[in-house]
Amino acid sequence: MTSHWCDFQNTDVILNCGSNSVENHPVSALWLEKAHEQGAKWIVVDPRYTRTAEQADIWCPIRSGTDIAFYGGMYNYIIENLIEPGLAKYLADGDMSEYNFEYLLNYTNASYILDPEYEFDPATGLFSGWNEKTKTYNVHSWHYETESTEDWDTSETGAYSWVTKPGTPEFTTPTLTNPKKDMTLQDPMCVYQQFKKHYSRYTLDTVSGICGMDKDVLELVYKTYTSTAKPGKAGTVLYALGQTQHTYGAQNTRAMCIMQLLLGNIGVPGGGVNALRGEPNVQGATDMGMMVNEHPAYLKWANTTDRSSLRKWLESQTYSDGYYTNKPKFIVSSLKEWFGENATVENDYGYDWWPKVPSETGAVDYTHISTFELMQQGVIKGYFNWGMNPCHSAPNAGNVRRSMANLDWLVVADQVITESASFWKAPDMNPADIDTTVYYLPCALIYEKPGIILNSGRWIQYRYQACEPWDQAKPDYEMCDLIWTAICDLYRKEGGANPDPILKTKWDYYVDGKMDPRPVAWALNGYRVAGTDCNCDSKNPKTDLLTGYAELGADGSTACAMWIYSGMWSNNKAPLDPAEQPLCRRSTEDKSGIGLNSEWAFSWPSNRRILYNRNSCDMQGKPWNADKKLMEWTGEKWDLVDQADFVAAKDGKPVPPNNKTFFMLWEQKARLESYGMVDGPLPEHFEPFESPCDDNPLNGAFQNPCAFGVNYASTKQGTKEQYPIVGTTYSVTEHWQTGGQTRLCPSLVESMPSQFVEMSEELAAEKGIKNGDEVRVFNNRGSVVVPALVTKRFAPMIVNGKMQHQVGLTHHFGWADLYGTGDVVNDLTPNVGDPNSFTPEYKAFLVDIEKA
Template identity: 20%
Template structure:
């Protein structure tokens, strides 16, 4: 009743006298939940948060992280002034002193070793305006080819799979509110109920109308627990499972042949390829029972409206692009993409995981999802930026591979912006050595992250509530992030920091912005005509229309809530069905390392935990990582719940507590990854990379276990 009252009456009763409400969105995952921030009118301090009931994606729902997100804005750990490391310790400095030091070292490094001796490591928990500017900063401000970003650890395999099959990478082909009309959800590699909990309402609404749920996951997560079929596959076997599903769709007559003939390539090749992926053969590879595979195939095949959804469990593998391509092909065989309440969707992990990967932070991309290897794209963007095309640097390398370049001496300096790869990257000993090898490291952040600990200079950035701009949520809907309060201390928005450094490097004329809106105007123009075309989107339209879906090529264009209704983004307008066989993961269990290790999230923390580990309530709920394992596995090693266990992989080892549960395979151990230093599970994870996306294989590596 209360939620109905608030939805009807608006928000006039949600705040106390002396407070104002600022309408915005959460800073965490790709759901970008709508919220109102409560601000004390006298002090201009953020004092609370209220849900936003007029936001159609989440309808007033918020998760524990979102409810407490405001507490990071005025947190005691905020960096208030620039920090310079002297004799191994950080001391506060003035902006002038910090910028002098950056200018001196950046210029020295490039003078001695060339432009590419500097590098930029970006992130996608920033606005589109900032993400766009990070790419321009690397290529125009510093003139380096070495730029990549933390989305390489998050969304790059989804991007690669969508580009191969559909020709355009947009995380969802269907707007979220339509999902309540879906008849079947096939969710692979996503613990949706914990990792994107405010999206689960659409599943419940659909289930109330009779919808079915199929979940593919090595763990019986809260999502899998309510599934009609739980496909409890071995880690790293998604491509075999997807091929098995394709086999059933074809053999049982569930293919929409008219759709496939008109709109898809490679059907006969796919048909021949999946012939051997019988339920029996698929079961042998995946460990999923034959009955479950057959049941899942029939449920999905008979559903008039279905959505295939996936997340990092599918993508963070050496076969991540293959997995996404094959799961997407399931939706294509059923003729579901481009139709109401149907299609494919990926659960975006970071707040701007969609927009942040479209506009120039990737090593080989320019704004609008243009390729840096395309001369016409280089010429167009160079014109927007006011540089000669000959000045545009060539493509660099992926995020993890930049650490190789550090260790071989090619990269000598780096600027890390809104990212924490000292926790988020795989094989962390290698990453830490890379940071230690640098001549000079600058980090922009609002908390002293594990990565910032390696820095020579740390620059105080603002939180999401202290600046304005846009982000793109997991649907592809561009939304408005509003400034709530003034920057704390001497912190500055990332776009201003970039401008100050570019000016010191003699490139200030290319970064003349006084307001974030000026960046947005240039950003729109830079995307014009690209696959990710934002040109027709304005802040005014976003506010009026509750967000605008890209592509939106002109201001009179309605935007594109449902993708691919008429054609796909490929040269011939047809989707490419995936013809992909089966191969093992980059690292599989051996006699010495006989178990699977896989990693993931918990509902109370976000990414590396640099923000959420500072919120008391969230830390009380989940204060430390744990090794989740089946009772049978624990018994084999003489372990009880809460015992300390030593986990060892071919790279390193760590010791943490056990958590015993029947909700996981007997050959698999799960560890959440939100902690750093000796509690960082990425000390153990594999640095095998997907050959297309260059995504590390976080979800599969071999493990040895012993009681500590």
């Protein structure tokens, strides 16, 4: 989330697309309603007429899985109606009355010249660099042409003198390649011209046909939202799982970023690309690297190819310019926290002790979906199932249950006996055929333990313990410590293969001999190693906590597990008192006047409330909207209302305004076209894995050629002839996730006693179904029986000239012994996913229905 919830009040136009704020994130809706009351327009693009749509000015229904077509049409609308009519006038006299050309030209890569081999072929749906054999792209041709190069100055007085400091690992420093540019945007190979050419196919007629939208309503949406392209205006886009859970979910997110860049909505009050998290610590889990390939703080784990040694990691991951030139400081500091005094420059700070993620073509894949395939193959024989319920929540959940039956042992850590903890009790399982030993570890609820959480807006807060854990339940970190201690004891007593990664890991997060989250907070914040006693076993430990990530070094002098969190726990006078740390600030006084609330909690990074905030000003450093100022150049220095997300000062001297406004990228410009995605440099519309259509009007690929998991036999892909109805899943306010906690609350089960399939009146009449009837929803993967909810909130669509029905299913019930039970709806969803994030495609699949 580039902004935060309180900032929604500053917007001029709200766009909910792939999210349902009023029902699923009701607190966020308070700020949307405040903006609405102040005159903001509210747009909802959703397959259903949701309670959020009820609040909005415009509701535009969309066929599930066609978001990129919708965004591509908006790009084309912006180009045809705003950029092309005004570009010549802007270049001649600087006119920006209707469109912020200064933002486009100076803060994005629109003017950069692409490699001459760059191309896209609509006939095949493929970009240049495609390898048909491996089904992957070589992204070389997606880069820029080079104008000149610059080497790092590592001399004693140079900007990168730290590279030669004793203790810094040796690596070949990167060379900055300065791209060729055309500031008139006329060169046929500049990003803008290739972008314009690419999306010229996305006409109103084509997009409305693909998405099943009314053309006039679609045009009204485009006209309303693109009004934010004027300097001083802002539009916010709010998304959730409706965007991400597709075989092109990461490109959906990219598509929103591009839209906001074209409109100048990134880095401004009331703007941003804002993910609404459905649980109070989803952001924290993301930051911590809860994916196979992601190291905490958005770095990369060691692998078996370009990151197989520390030197290779440094050479492949360190940017040639921008703030990520400091990645060596981040990774070495992380290694120092990981291995403590055992990490030295002579042993590459213990880098070789880290496990290596397999990365060669054809290597074993340990991502979530593939984990269950490996269980079926007998590769994975034991499984820790911690804080999740895949027998209920994973796609193709029936396949998950059958896979778990091949395990030797399964450990489930959760607050209740979930479907995963009792998978052999599923209606389709025979316990006599299952030899898996299942261990259940009851863990404490969020109220029964202290610790740190992060909300959607990246605000880090400390949550105090309200009561003791019930019965035998323990906090997660205590369970981790018990297991860790036992493993180490076994290695010391019995030996074992490769002991160093275990026995040389630093594990000293204790206070008075008990595992405690406060010393963990020191590790996340970072501290100086020299002269520090970090045994963490006394009431008044000596610490040297860092005030921010700018103090990190690559020479082993600092330890820091999460560079982005640095500064959240920095008060050395009270290292064991959360109330005295920045993350526990609770001042309700808002000095900004625009709801930044900078003295409430701590927002990573560096207590910054709005990311990329340099973009809130023009090239001279004057705010686009003086009434909502984040910062301003006075002529001598920066007057900062929010923490600067750019280099505002260097060596103690103010840095005058420049166009380096996205300093986390080496170009320091935002990317309309990017070589950072595995499935294409621009978002391109593809159909879902299971599509109701005969073809794709925009390209010949039909489906994402890089989609993940499509060749697994277990996916059992269905066809439109077998299953003609589009299905999607969503949540209700009364229940949470797989229902393990909420179905233990009788009042919640009474208010929402079952899940349901929601359908249009027209589809119900066609199938002979009445409201409340028991309905069977089925496809190749599964069959569930749920009550029918017949409403006007779904309506048939005309998709490419043909009538198309959609249905929606809620997914909170299962067989576990709680107050409310039911079939597992995720038996229907396909176990395929996005090739960048591996997120499953829950939001668009095919089913058929009949009266049960």
